[in-house]
Amino acid sequence: MATYYLASWASNLKYSDLPQDVIAAAVRSFYNWAGCAIGGSNHPATTIAYNSLKPFFGPPTASLLGHKGKLSIDAQHAALLNGIASHVHDYDDTHLDTIIHPTGPVASALLAAAEWKGGYSGKEFLVALTAGIEAECKVGLAVWPEHYDVGWHITSTTGSIGAAVAVSKLLSLSTVQTAHAIGIAATQVVGLREMFGSHTKSFHVGRAAQNGLMAAVLAQGGYTSSEQALEAKRGWSNVVGVTKEGLSQSLEKWIGVGATGSGLGLPAVGQPGRWEILRNSFKPFPCGIVIHPIIDGCVQLHHDLASQALDVKDVRSVHISVHPLVLELTGKRKPKDGLEGKFSVYHGAAIGLLYGKGTPAQYEDDVVQDARVIAIRDKVDAKADTSIAADEAKIILTMADGTVLEKHVQHALWAGKSTYPSRKHMESSIRKQLRLNADTWRAHHTC
Amino acid sequence: MATYYLASWASNLKYSDLPQDVIAAAVRSFYNWAGCAIGGSNHPATTIAYNSLKPFFGPPTASLLGHKGKLSIDAQHAALLNGIASHVHDYDDTHLDTIIHPTGPVASALLAAAEWKGGYSGKEFLVALTAGIEAECKVGLAVWPEHYDVGWHITSTTGSIGAAVAVSKLLSLSTVQTAHAIGIAATQVVGLREMFGSHTKSFHVGRAAQNGLMAAVLAQGGYTSSEQALEAKRGWSNVVGVTKEGLSQSLEKWIGVGATGSGLGLPAVGQPGRWEILRNSFKPFPCGIVIHPIIDGCVQLHHDLASQALDVKDVRSVHISVHPLVLELTGKRKPKDGLEGKFSVYHGAAIGLLYGKGTPAQYEDDVVQDARVIAIRDKVDAKADTSIAADEAKIILTMADGTVLEKHVQHALWAGKSTYPSRKHMESSIRKQLRLNADTWRAHHTC
Structure with missing residues (x-):
């Protein structure tokens, strides 16, 4: 019926x-x-x-x-x-x-x-x-x-x-x-x-x-x-x-x-x-929604770095804790082009930190292949954590001088009702x- | 690979x-x-x-x-x-x-x-x-x-x-x-x-x-x-x-x-x-191959009836033993039109007995809806038998006067190599x- x-x-x-x-x-x-x-x-x-x-x-x-x-x-x-x-x-x-x-x-x-x-x-x-x-x-x-x-x-x-x-x-x-x-x-x-x-x-x-x-x-x-x-x-x-x-x-x-x-x-x-x-x-970002809290958090960190006069080039490591689905769906470590970039939580974090935004321009092939982007992407480490929700992320950013910045995004941004x-x-x-x-x-x- | x-x-x-x-x-x-x-x-x-x-x-x-x-x-x-x-x-x-x-x-x-x-x-x-x-x-x-x-x-x-x-x-x-x-x-x-x-x-x-x-x-x-x-x-x-x-x-x-x-x-x-x-x-017949041995056997019985001067109208019952898949795939008891007729082992048996052939003409809508075809179709009874192979059928035809004709088709006809x-x-x-x-x-x- x-x-x-x-x-x-x-x-x-x-x-x-x-x-x-x-x-x-x-x-x-x-x-x-x-x-x-x-x-x-x-x-x-x-x-x-x-x-x-x-x-x-x-x-x-x-x-x-x-x-x-x-x-x-x-x-x-x-x-x-x-x-x-x-x-x-x-x-x-x-x-x-x-x-x-x-x-x-x-x-x-x-x-x-x-x-x-x-x-x-x-x-x-x-x-x-x-x-x-x-x-x-x-x-x-x-x-x-x-x-x-x-x-x-x-x-x-x-x-x-x-x-x-x-x-x-x-x-x-x-x-x-x-x-x-x-x-x-x-x-x-x-x-x-x-x-x-x-x-x-x-x-x-x-x-x-x-x-x-x-x-x-x-x-x-x-x-x-x-x-x-x-x-x-x-x-x-x-x-x-x-x-x-x-x-x-x-x-x-x-x-x-x-x-x-x-x-x-x-x-x-x-x-x-x-x-x-x-x-x-x-x-808000042109990729699968599971990456959204990570991009959002990294965009916020981009502004935090700027306000403290810190340079993103001096980032030593970025540790992210995510829901297990994030790595299953978007775990591409080395995306080759824009389309693969959408399936890389590492790329999402890198563009947030470097550009302070995640628009279609940051998913163009040349950006995904850009040496500056790759340099940051390679410093990003993501770990699955079952205590983290699908629209949540915790990010710990460590600078070369030991300075630590943290960001906890409790819910992904979304434009709904x-x-x-x-x-x-x-x-x-x-x-x-x-x-x-x-x-x-x-x-x-x-x- | x-x-x-x-x-x-x-x-x-x-x-x-x-x-x-x-x-x-x-x-x-x-x-x-x-x-x-x-x-x-x-x-x-x-x-x-x-x-x-x-x-x-x-x-x-x-x-x-x-x-x-x-x-x-x-x-x-x-x-x-x-x-x-x-x-x-x-x-x-x-x-x-x-x-x-x-x-x-x-x-x-x-x-x-x-x-x-x-x-x-x-x-x-x-x-x-x-x-x-x-x-x-x-x-x-x-x-x-x-x-x-x-x-x-x-x-x-x-x-x-x-x-x-x-x-x-x-x-x-x-x-x-x-x-x-x-x-x-x-x-x-x-x-x-x-x-x-x-x-x-x-x-x-x-x-x-x-x-x-x-x-x-x-x-x-x-x-x-x-x-x-x-x-x-x-x-x-x-x-x-x-x-x-x-x-x-x-x-x-x-x-x-x-x-x-x-x-x-x-x-x-x-x-x-x-x-x-x-x-x-x-x-040889325009329908799923599981019905083929049944149509083949009934076509042979059509000729047997003719050679013994028996009329198909005087058939009392047709008992068929088939592989279980035959009924699963083609068990439509009362097909409404030509397309449904292809999924009816009963229709396949009826056209074989009545016309002595099974060509696209016997799967036209008007044939499937023909009262003479329906009359024979309703006398056909098919039983699943796990000892019967998928390309095999046993048919027992009983006339109104008690005459019994049997046909055992061991293998379906097929035009291969x-x-x-x-x-x-x-x-x-x-x-x-x-x-x-x-x-x-x-x-x-x-x-």
């Missing part, structure tokens, strides 16, 4: 069902996505894919972001390329309970579909975006954390389902058609974690968007799949789930089939439920990125 | 490395694939996908089979649609050790790539086809049978890897580029068995072809993935494998990393090895299908 219930919930959802804070969260998530997609539009992962796949582009109907003026390509490739761009700096939003980056697959598919078909209102767009984000996060919660632990990139494995639900909603598919779209999306399981640190990590997000868009378009045309795709014995959750508890109960709890009473299922008028989009957050940047600020930031990217885009593209 | 070894083997393979029987098997496999793709070109699974995705088609460079004269579309969509068509009648070839249908994903991608790029010789095509088929079957053997048992459609999950290897070979990618192509393909895991009986089952094969083609094209452009995609802890085999024995040993045994001495690995000059393409077989149809016969059959389909194609397509 979970597939059908999710399809029914999505196809019946109305804009008037969305509370004000949910609408605000959807707008924020979309703006953040657009900024990330523009910011990543000139990254090699995006430009190589663009140039390689150009021979297959169909009639132009949807925008490729990050291009001055309008650059249109077919909606399928727009979904793929905007999806890649939105994830490639690891700067996109994070659903904190599952570490899904929810907006990438959903918005990349949805914007392409909306432009292709045309004539939709902002409200129709936002209700579809919200439906897709809720779908992927709820489905993700049902299989978290074992699904991620075993090696699946949960953003893309759930993302194709979220994108299918969003596009199905936009195209006003029936409940049965939406269920078939979920099935066609669910059977395309994209994303192995082994790809982290390569271009293919961001490909996952673009391909998930494309899979979801294609699933909805096929289902609209009458293509059949299964109406039990999520819960069947040889369906999505059992095959990719690997959960310890029974999966049917887990799906029921999160998708809210019947009156489960947990209050955690899909929210609807007169029903208990929880909006996952309210638990979405925005990153209460502390997100204002919409005005984000609009201005997106416009700034748009101008910045127009020239670099032209320089990188052969079109 | 398995990924790199496979890539190195494929990129170094030469036509002169192929024994004569391997070349013959590759030609047969390709002809059989073409016949299946033509035969399935007017099926709704193909035509719905064609009509739904038409707005995205790029410049025409590759053939859509089954169309009189030349109908070209972009190579990505040609790979998808020919792949769907080739699998939709469940009539395609079978690698007997893994029940992979190997040629569908590989040839669908390869023909599209070859037409798009142009200028390749038949020898270049055949060596690429062989490389792809060996790759997918070896990788499949490494995870068989647990991977299939848990719910993965092994034809498409391995098919994208086979297609990537084949297209990489055709495009003369380096070993490193081929390894990256394998990675980009491996991270797109398409195919849940829950979709069996719906259009999405054949979509798996088309999408695997498309995934492999895209993977090779991206890798050629410099897109990076992992060079340990198959064997890494969070790579393909560990995440989707679920094998009981150690996966690294299993990959080593089948892909033949180093001198494992098993004699089962990738074959090459001066190396032990086994060509999987020699274990490929061709189906020794008993395949001649090339001349297949060419004539493909031409016949081509004429047949030209009209039906026009009737079904809005183009």
Whole structure:
């Protein structure tokens, strides 16, 4: 019933069902996505894919972001390329309970579909975006954390389902058609974690968007799949789930089939439920969130050094205590390039100390390969400590003269419900990125 | 090392490395694939996908089979649609050790790539086809049978890897580029068995072809993935494998990393090895091979009835003893349409008895819904018997007057190494299908 219930919930959802804070969260998530997609539009992962796949582009109907003026390509490739761009700096939003980056697959598919078909209102767009984000996060919660632990990139494995639900909603598919779209999306399981640190990590997000868009378009045309795709014995959750508890109960709890009473299922008028989009957050640094408290602490130490007239060159050693997951996910001692730098807690510490910030510029290849950065990186030592929380870090910095500076970051910074940047600020930031990217885009593209 | 070894083997393979029987098997496999793709070109699974995705088609460079004269579309969509068509009648070839249908994903991608790029010789095509088929079957053997048992459609999950290897070979990618192509393909895991009986089952094969083609094209452009995609802890085999024995040993045994001495690995000059393409077989009936001995036995009984002047209408009961897998895979008691009929051992028995044959015509919707067929189907009773082999069946037919006819089929018919149809016969059959389909194609397509 979970597939059908999710399809029914999505196809019946109305804009008037969305509370004000949910609408605000959807707008924020979309703006953040657009900024990330523009910011990543000139990254090699995006430009190589663009140039390689150009021979297959169909009639132009949807925008490729990050291009001055309008650059249109077919909606399928727009979904793929905007999806890649939105994830490639690891700067996109994070659903904190599952570490899904929810907006990438959903918005990349949805914007392409909306432009292709045309004539939709902002409200129709936002209700579809919200439906897709809720779908992927709820489905993700049902299989978290074992699904991620075993090696699946949960953003893309759930993302194709979220994108299918969003596009199905936009195209006003029936409940049965939406269920078939979920099935066609669910059977395309994209994303192995082994790809982290390569271009293919961001490909996952673009391909998930494309899979979801294609699933909805096929289902609209009458293509059949299964109406039990999520819960069947040889369906999505059992095959990719690997959960310890029974999966049917887990799906029921999160998708809210019947009156489960947990209050955690899909929210609807007169029903208990929880909006996952309210638990979405925005990153201060363009890398996995487990490194954030370390960068934050090192940025603070950068300013402490300056205020005491100490030079970062005179640092002798940096000892960091971190949650064990930090080393498992980001333990690259000698990152070779920007992408690998995102998986190096040592690099995160070094740029915080040296530059006092961690923006996409500090993850460019030349910075990761810079001798000054490497010199500090090699002085950083990180130890797993089970008494440290996942969003916590303790840093002990020792200078050549024996001076010791300490920093204890109790919680990672995050821009969520209460502390997100204002919409005005984000609009201005997106416009700034748009101008910045127009020239670099032209320089990188052969079109 | 398995990924790199496979890539190195494929990129170094030469036509002169192929024994004569391997070349013959590759030609047969390709002809059989073409016949299946033509035969399935007017099926709704193909035509719905064609009509739904038409707005995205790029410049025409590759053939859509089954169309009189030349109908070209972009190579990505040609790979998808020919792949769907080739699998939709469940009539395609079978690698007997893994029940992979190997040629569908590989040839669908390869023909599209070859037409798009142009200028390749038949020898270049055949060596690429062989490389792809060996790759997918070896990788499949490494995870068989647990991977299939848990719910993965092994034809498409391995098919994208086979297609990537084949297209990489055709495009003369380096070993490193081929390894990256394998990675980009491996991270797109398409195919849940829950979709069996719906259009999405054949979509798996088309999408695997498309995934492999895209993977090779991206890798050629410099897109990076992992060079340990198959064997890494969070790579393909560990995440989707679920094998009981150690996966690294299993990959080593089948892909033949180093001198494992098993004699089962990738074959090459001066190396032990086994060509999987020699274990490929061709189906006498368009459905899963587990039903084949039952259909065969019932076809024989149809002729026995005729020779004794008995009427099939007077059959009282049909008792069949089968391997337990038959009921697990094909136990649909009341199939609703042609696709579901393929998963009904009862339907297979009924058409054998009634028509004395099992061709695609006996799996049309109207036949599955025919009252005469249903009347016989309802008299069929199948029991699992662990003493019966998977390609064996015992049938006891009792007439209304008490007459009993028995049939024991010890081995399913299969057209493999020794008993395949001649090339001349297949060419004539493909031409016949081509004429047949030209009209039906026009009737079904809005183009």
